[in-house]
Amino acid sequence: MESLLLLLAGSLIFPLVAPAREITNACTSQANDFQHMNGTGMHLTLHHPQSPCSPAPLPSDLPFSAVIAHDEARIARLASRLAKTPSRHPTSLRQQHREKSSGDNHLADSLASSVPLAPGASVGVGNYVTQLGLGTPATSYAMVVDTGSSLTWLQCSPCVVSCHRQAGPLYNPRTSSTYAAVPCSAPQCGELQAATLNPSACSASGVCIYQATYGDSSFSLGYLSRDTVSFGSGRFPGFYYGCGQDNEGLFGRSAGLIGLARNKLSLLYQLAPSLGGSFSYCLPTSASTGYLSFGSYSPGQYSYTPMVSSSLDASLYFVSLASMSVAGSPLTVSPSEYGSLPTIIDSGTVITRLPTAVYTALSKALGAAMGGAPRAPAYSILDTCFKGQASTLRVPAMDMTFPGGATLKLAPGNVLIDVDESTTCLAFAATDSTAIIGNTQQQTFSVVYDVAQSRIGFAAGGCS
Numbered sequence: 310m311e312s313l314l315l316l317l318a319g320s321l322i323f324p325l326v327a328p329a330r331e332i333t334n335a336c337t338s339q340a341n342d343f344q345h346m347n348g349t350g351m352h353l354t355l356h357h358p359q360s361p362c363s364p365a366p367l368p369s370d371l372p373f374s375a376v377i378a379h380d381e382a383r384i385a386r387l388a389s390r391l392a393k394t395p396s397r398h399p400t401s402l403r404q405q406h407r408e409k410s411s412g413d414n415h416l417a418d419s420l421a422s423s424v425p426l427a428p429g430a431s432v433g434v435g436n437y438v439t440q441l442g443l444g445t446p447a448t449s450y451a452m453v454v455d456t457g458s459s460l461t462w463l464q465c466s467p468c469v470v471s472c473h474r475q476a477g478p479l480y481n482p483r484t485s486s487t488y489a490a491v492p493c494s495a496p497q498c499g500e501l502q503a504a505t506l507n508p509s510a511c512s513a514s515g516v517c518i519y520q521a522t523y524g525d526s527s528f529s530l531g532y533l534s535r536d537t538v539s540f541g542s543g544r545f546p547g548f549y550y551g552c553g554q555d556n557e558g559l560f561g562r563s564a565g566l567i568g569l570a571r572n573k574l575s576l577l578y579q580l581a582p583s584l585g586g587s588f589s590y591c592l593p594t595s596a597s598t599g600y601l602s603f604g605s606y607s608p609g610q611y612s613y614t615p616m617v618s619s620s621l622d623a624s625l626y627f628v629s630l631a632s633m634s635v636a637g638s639p640l641t642v643s644p645s646e647y648g649s650l651p652t653i654i655d656s657g658t659v660i661t662r663l664p665t666a667v668y669t670a671l672s673k674a675l676g677a678a679m680g681g682a683p684r685a686p687a688y689s690i691l692d693t694c695f696k697g698q699a700s701t702l703r704v705p706a707m708d709m710t711f712p713g714g715a716t717l718k719l720a721p722g723n724v725l726i727d728v729d730e731s732t733t734c735l736a737f738a739a740t741d742s743t744a745i746i747g748n749t750q751q752q753t754f755s756v757v758y759d760v761a762q763s764r765i766g767f768a769a770g771g772c773s
Contacts, residue, residue, distance in 0.1 A: 373728045377689045379435040380659045380747075382525030382559050387457060387653065388742060389523070390506060391621045420584050421604030422543035428593065429453060432476050433561025436657040437592055437748070439601055441567060442539030443550075444485030450564035451476050454590070454601060456656040456758070459504040459572035459624050460521055462529045462551030463565030470530070470555035476562045482534070482552060490516045490552075491533040497549045497574065498533055503624075504574040509533070519551045521566075527558020529565070538576075540603070548579055569656075570624040571760060577603070586761030591771030592656065592752045594722060599772045606757055611766030613759075614711035619651055621743075626654050626758060628746065628765060629712050633667065635674040636705035642670040650744045654756075654765060658747040660690065660726075662740035675724070675735055678705035691726075691734035699725035699733045709750065715767050723750050 429438040432451055440449040443463070450463055464472045466481040482488040491497055493509070498517035501509040510518040517533040531553040538548035553565060560566075568575045569588060577588055584604035593599035617627040630647045633640050646666040663671065672693045676684075682702055685694040695702060704721035717723070726736040726749055736749040755771025 374689070375433070376430070376435045376659055377691075379559055381690070382523075382527070383435075383457075383658055384662070384740075384745070385525050386523040386527075387625075387655070387658075387745070390457075390625070391651075391743060421602060421606070422541050422584060423600050423602040424540045426454060426590055426593070426599040426601045428595070429561065429563065432563045434559070434563055435659045437590075437599070438563060439567070441564075442544075443480060443536055443548075444482075445487040445537050446485075447537070447539040447544070448478075448480065448484070450480060451562075452565055452567045453560070453563045454569065454656060455566050456569045456626060456654070457658075458521075458566050458568040459570040459575045460501070460519065460551055461548075461566060461568045461574075461576055462519070462521060462531065462553050462556075464556050465531060465534075465552035465554060468554055468556075472553070472556055473558075473560055474562055475564050477564065480552070480564065482536075485536055487537045487546065489535045491535055491549065493517045495533075500573050501533065504568070504572045521551065523558065525559055527560060528555070529553040530555040543584075545580060545583060548576075549574055569758075571626070572624045575624075577758075577760065580604075581761075587757060587759040589755055589757035589766075590656070591755050592748050593772040594752055597753065597772040606759075608766075610768045611755070611757055612713070612715040612768070613764045613766045614713040614715040616760070616763045616765060617652075621651060626765065628652055628654050630663075630667075630709065630744070630746070631712050632708075632710045633671060634706075634708045634710075635671065636678045638674070640667065640670040640674055642666050650740070650742065652744040652746065654746040654751075656748055656751070658745045659736075659749055661737045661747040661750050662743070662745045663737055664744055665739040665741055668737055668739035671737060672735060675705065675707075679703070685732045685734075688728045688732060688734050690738045691728065691736075692738075693735035694728070695725070695733055696731060697733060698727050698730075702733065709746075713764075715765070717750060717754060717767055718769065719750060720753070723752060 424439055426437050426439045429436045432438060434453055436453045436455060438451050438453055441452040442449050452463065464475060464479050466479040468479060472479060493511040493515050498509050501519050505519060505521045507520045507522055512518060519533050520530045522528040529551060531551050533549065534552040535547055535549050537544055537546045569577050572578060580603050587606060588603045589606050590601045591599040614628055617629055619627045630652055632647065646664055649664045675693060679695065683696040685696045688694055699721045704724050707719040707724050709717040724736065725733045727733045753772050755768040757766040759766065
C-alpha cells in the first residue's frame with residue numbers, strides 16, 4: 310500500500326483545478342503501467358437488501374454465509390480503528406452551525422432533505438444502500454451508508470489501477486462541469502488524517518491523495534475532489550469526497566461509501582451548515598421501505614439516550630446499554646456487566662455484539678422462554694439456533710433499554726434472524742472487545758442521530 314501511494318504521488322500528473330477532460334487524459338496515458346505495478350432533513354429511501362426495490366439488483370440474493378463473513382470483516386475494521394491513536398473531536402456541529410448561520414435570514418435546522426434507503430444484499434454487502442447524486446448534471450450511484458466511516462468516496466473513471474465490478478457505470482469527472490481536484494494546500498487535505506486515520510499524500514502536480522484502509526484489508530485510494538452532491542430535491546455545491554482510482558475489497562457491487570461519522574469531512578458535517586446537525590434513518594425489512602433523512606425532524610416522537618464520549622475514536626457513535634429483558638423479566642446478570650465494554654451503535658454491523666456475561670444470560674433466558682421450540686446446530690458465530698423461521702415461532706418479547714429511558718421493544722424479526730430455509734438464530738453474539746448495537750435490532754425503528762445535541766433517539770414504526 311505504501312509503495313502504491315508513493316507511485317500515485319510521484320507519477321500521476323493531475324492539474325490542480327483543471328478541466329476533468331485533462332485529468333482523464335493524464336491518467337489514461339499511465340493506466341497500463343499502474344495495472345502492471347498493482348500487486349495487491351434530506352430524505353433518502355432505504356430498502357432491505359433482499360427487497361426488489363433495492364437499486365441494481367443482482368441475479369440472486371446475498372447468501373447468509375456471505376453476510377456473516379462481511380460482518381466479521383467489519384468487526385475487524387472497527388477493531389482496527391479503535392486500536393489506533395485516539396483522535397480529538399471536531400468542531401461541534403452546534404458551534405459550526407452558529408458560525409455559518411450568523412447573519413443569515415434562515416435557520417438551517419428548519420430545513421430537511423431525504424432519499425430512499427435500501428438493504429445492500431442486492432449489491433453484495435450486508436449494509437444498507439442509497440442513491441447518491443454527484444456532478445453537474447447529476448448522475449446517481451448505489452452507495453453504502455456507513456455510520457462507521459467519515460470520508461465519502463466512490464469509484465472514478467478512468468480507474469487507473471483497479472476497480473471492483475459495480476452496479477452501473479463508474480463516475481466520470483469529465484462529464485461534470487462542477488468537478489475540481491483538491492490541491493494539497495487546501496485545509497481539507499490536512500483533515501484526511503482524522504477522517505481516514507491515514508496521512509494524505511501529494512501528487513507531482515500538487516493534488517491531494519487520500520487512502521482509506523479498513524481492518525479487513527479492503528481499501529480505496531485516489532484523489533480528494535470537490536463537486537456538487539444531490540439527494541432528493543437538494544443540491545449542495547462544494548462537497549469534498551474521494552475519487553477512487555484503486556478500490557479493492559469487500560465493497561460488493563456498490564459504487565462506494567457514504568461516510569456519516571463525526572468528522573469534518575463526513576456528509577453530515579459538510580451538510581450541517583445548510584441542514585443542521587442531525588440525520589435519521591429507518592432500516593427496512595425486505596417487506597418495507599426505509600429512508601435516510603438529513604435536517605429537521607419531529608423531536609417529540611423519539612425517546613432519547615445520550616451519546617457517550619470516548620477517547621477510543623472520536624468519530625464513532627458510542628452509547629450505553631442499561632438493561633435487557635426477555636418475556637418481561639430482566640436478565641440475571643449484574644448491571645455493571647452492561648457497561649463493562651464500550652458500546653457502539655452502527656448501521657453496518659448485522660449481528661449485535663454483547664459483553665460475554667450479558668450474552669450468556671440472554672441466550673439462556675431466550676432458550677427457556679422459547680419453550681419446546683426444537684433447537685438447531687450453531688451457525689457460524691450464532692450459537693443459539695432453532696428449527697423453523699422467526700415468523701412461525703412463538704418468540705418472546707425482548708427489550709433493550711438505554712440510559713435516559715430510550716427502549717427498543719424488539720419484534721420477532723429483531724430478535725431472530727433466518728440463516729436458511731429451515732433455521733433461525735438469535736441475532737446476537739458474544740464479544741470481549743467492543744460491544745455493538747447492530748442493524749438487525751434497529752430494523753423498522755426510526756433512529757435519529759442528533760449530533761448537535763449529543764443524543765440518539767428511537768421511535769417505533771419508522772418504515773413504510
